[in-house]
Amino acid sequence: MMFPNFLIFCGVALRPSGGRRGVSRRLLACAGLLALVAATGTAAERSPTHATFAGPPADYAELIGRSDEVIRRTLSVEERAGVRRDGDLVRVPVFFGPGECRSLEELVIVPAGGGASVVMQADDVRRAADGGISRAHLWFPVELAPGATQAFQLEHRTTAAPAADEPMPVEAGPEGLRVRTATGEVEFTAEGGLQAIRSGAAQWRFEDAGAFPRVRVAGSASKGKPAEVFSLDQSASRREVTWASGPLFAKVHVRIEASEGVALELEYRIPRDGRELVLSVAVFPGAGSGALRENRLLRGKLVGGTAVVREIPAGIRSALRAEHGYTITALTRSSGESLLAVPLVIGGSNGRWTMQDGDVTLEGMRGLKRETENEKRTLTAYWTEVRLVPTTAGTDGELWGAYVAHAQPLVAVVDEPGATVAELHGALREVVREMKPVGWRQEAARALVLEGPEAATRILKHRPVAREANAEKLAASARNAAAKLTGNGARKLREDEKGRAYGPLDPYHITYTQSAAALLAALTDVPDVSRVNLAMASAVREIGGRADAQGYPYIDCFARTLNMQMGPTLFGLTAGARAGHVALVRFYRDLATAPPVLGVFGRGQRPYTGASAKNGDQTDFLYQSICDFWLRTSELLTGENLGLHPLAYGRYTDCIDVMADRYHGVAARPKAQEPLVRANFYRGQTHTHRWLGWSCAPYLRLLQNPAQPNEPGLTEAIYYTRAQRGRWKNWPDLTHYVLADLLVREPRLWTARVEVPAAVDGITVRHDGSTATVTWTPTRGAAGYRVYRAERAGGPYRWLNSPHVENPVPPTPAPPFIDPSAPSGASYVVVAEDVHGRPGAWPERSTAP
Structure with missing residues (x-):
């Protein structure tokens, strides 16, 4: 793809007053419009707009108690997946009351314990009838140790806003877009197809048309007439592509329209660090039944060598990562590059790679249909989100680690002072x-x-x-x-x-x-x-x-x-x-x-x-x-x-x-005024x-x-x-x-938590034919030990000395444990028990088979 030799930023944000982090920065969006219509993909117009970072009008929230003059909200950012966060973006959903916010320039996010304000960017900014801001997603970067929590405050600014910060660079031209990141770039065709992702040494490119959704939605059948099926894909004649760039991420928005209200909205969020590409898709089924006949979030042909689909266990705890048959998928080349797909919600077909006849497909949800049963009547769209993570991680363990690092997108717990x-x-x-x-x-x-x-x-x-x-x-x-x-x-x-x-x-x-x-x-x-x-x-x-x-x-x-x-x-x-x-x-x-x-x-x-x-x-x-x-x-x-x-x-x-x-309402059979929808069930x-x-x-x-x-x-x-x-x-x-x-x-x-033995260390296994000898370092406070065996590391496990079976086996008092019928390559976990039979912590990892 050829691009002009100029950059378009169209961005407004506030410039830092000091170093890269912990400085006084602020937001706002930046925007450029690449409005493209007709199936040919010809650029019809290119002009500045803030619409990409804006949402439709919305009413104010009814506040709990009185609004504070300075502290608008308290924010709790909680790392729960057990991985270090270095500059990860935090999504902050804020619902404002009347008079709380006329302009985002009035707001600043600061650490609760004191310190300089953080860089902030807004998205999905929605306004009430009087022009005030009624709700918005605010974003800011954070550094957190595994399992750590940090408190922030969203405050009313009492000083003048600092100078504008530079948004991410975007090259825009008749043939498409190129978004520059700290580690590479992401390219899009003029029609909104995903063309290429590069992050460091990991590079993925799709053929000329790029990767694009392919969705088919059925309307309602009438007497003597079958339901019409609407196609939402690259052949659609009504299409609009817009983009915007800010200091923390760029955003590309693709909207495809059929008829009778059937439409698809595809959004890409590209963070500055380039570690992931966040894809969200909303399918609006119109007034009919809205049954999804086909739901492919992306579909295209790869360039640059064949790839295979690789399954990675989706368990969050390392030693139990394969206890269940839930996996995420990655496209992997023999050169060692992988493109992980990490869906926001795991299960079924959602966010999984498949390959057939040379086509690569990122599957969406299946079997969705609007129904008239109770709460399902409130459904107005089908929504999902997937993270695409380019990586050079090679082993299963490394890919699992890359998955866990992206499994929990950070979302602030937002509270009103009242x-x-x-x-x-x-x-x-x-x-x-x-x-x-x-x-x-x-x-x-x-x-x-x-x-x-x-x-x-x-x-x-x-x-x-x-x-x-x-x-x-x-x-x-x-x-x-x-x-x-x-x-x-x-x-x-x-x-x-x-x-x-x-x-x-x-x-x-x-x-x-x-x-x-x-x-x-x-x-x-x-x-x-x-x-x-x-x-x-x-x-x-x-x-x-x-x-x-x-x-x-x-x-x-x-x-x-x-x-x-x-x-x-x-x-x-x-x-x-x-x-x-x-x-x-x-x-x-x-x-x-x-x-x-x-x-x-x-x-x-x-x-x-x-x-x-x-x-x-x-x-x-x-x-x-x-x-x-x-x-x-x-x-x-x-x-x-x-x-x-x-x-x-x-x-x-x-x-x-x-x-x-x-995407949906609150609930059916209301007996009172319809309340504000604040949570997305998808x-x-x-x-x-x-x-x-x-x-x-x-x-x-x-x-x-x-x-x-x-x-x-x-x-x-x-x-x-x-x-x-x-x-x-x-x-x-x-x-x-x-x-x-x-x-x-x-x-x-509230009862004080009882201490249990720590995780067992030093677990080793020696195989001698069908016999395995498991040894470990004795654990302080342990009265006995449970031994679990799996055919592969991560599970699923069998409890070898369970007291609940027909022929109960007592806990092993001390190492070693002899397994006389060990399968080839078996993996083991040992868990300590206290004198009351309480199990201690599971070790971080099982033994290697």
Whole structure:
């Protein structure tokens, strides 16, 4: 591609007053328009515009409390993936109230502890009817150690803005664009096709037309007439390509239009450091059914040698990176160059490379269709985001490390000065008051939130009754229920019958209706509550407790879904500890800390079941959030360390998006005014099943450290809660509303975490035929050791000395461990136990096979 010998910046930003970092810099955008129409790709116009960094008009937010004259927002930037961040960009979604911001020049971001302001760039800037800014994404670079958190403040500027900083250089001409980065360049054709990516020694180029989306959308069929199919690809006659450049990143925007409102918007964000190319695609299906017949985010032919598609395990914890069959893909050449595709949400076809007949395709989501069922009626677009990472990483381990470095895009947790625990409590009280309880547990918990412990105690004096605390009678009721369903064992239970077969012990109802009893036991003086909880956990284990072929305990419920096992686990850990029931506590603790539960992938994702998943199917935001919320509740009430990954705490706040209302609404069946849409559900899952199932996710961040005053995340929890007022709510939601309210504001529920043994070091393996001898360095505080084996490093694992199998094996007291039937190339992990059977930390890596 030939370019003119001049550069177009069209940029405005504020020049630093000092060195590269920690200096007074500011933003604003920069823009150039390369408006291209017609399928021929001829440049029709080139003139300056700020539209690329702007969004459509939007209303103001209703602020929580009064606005501060100086501090507009507090920002918490949290590294959760365990990698160092050196200049990584932070996305800051900000919703403004009336009069808060007329111009972005009024704002500055500074470290909360003092210091110079940081460079800032804005995108998706939206204005209200009076011309004021109602919302925007602000971006700034940050340096963070692995696992570190840094606080910043978005302040009203009290001094004059410094001089403008230079935007990234962009070469624009009739044949296309070239964006210069610190490590290379990214090229685009005049039609908006991706032409080339170069970062250091890694170079990838597509043939003349470049790589371009290929999407087909079906409209609605009418009587006697099949649905029309609309094509959105390089053949589309209505197309516009715009670009803009700022000090931190450049942006290329491609819009393709069909008819009847069907359109595609493709955005590329190119950061100055050139370490990745961020691709986001939104498909607007128009007024019809919008079924996606084909969804290819990019499609083209490579130049410069053949490549193969390589799969990289997607687990975040190194030793457990292959526990599940979820992978990301990379294009790899024999020369050692790779182009990783890291989707924002992992699962299914989303963001995966494929190759066929010489074509390279970056696949999008499949099976999407607008439906009329409940919340799905609010859907207006299909959205996804993928990071393309050029790298020279060669080994599987190096590619996995490159993936993890890009798995968690940094998103600030943004809070208003008026957001407090008292405000959240007030909002939750209103929502809880609107709901009708199911059973005495929800009734007493509701009274606890609305009136206090005395009201809850009055209810609990009449219930529970004595038989509910009898584990033997509960188990007998469950056996009778199963016998009725199966004709006294004449046939096997179907999966969908397992809940009913438990009778009064249905794990689903224990989780969703009865879990609040764990808090009632701690906050009231009614001992029968804890005895009932103990009886239920014991009876569930007796009836449904199993151990799988890998040696892990679980509750036999519908499809072995992990979320349904959370209620019995909560009761087993809390009531079991209070009663000193060591075996019961161990069973449920080992269920909650099994490798399939610990082995999260992507941004803290987990499969539907509690078992190792062989296939990388789509995951559910709803059930992941429920599992992590219940696990964290168990940790807070008992002090147990269940290994919850830090990524879980950002599951909801990472979805906050000032453009979310372009893709979907809030919920169906409203009984009040439609609230502001603040979170993009596509940032949490890639499909529309259980659509907008936010559930308890908005409250999970508040449980990370509830003892911290005004814990980050309060603002979004309050806005979400207020949005539920006057709307239809599902009865199980009452349980997580009361759990969230009480766990955030009741110090009596916060138990100090028990220390567990450190990760085992010095693990070595010596193979002698089919026998493997595993040795390690003894760990301080260890009373014994668990040994896990996998056929390859990273899992999936089998627990070789599990106490839960038919022939239990005790923990190994000291090294070595002899495995008499080791597969060729087997890999091992050793985990220390304390005297109570609590597992210690997993090592960073498993042994090499």
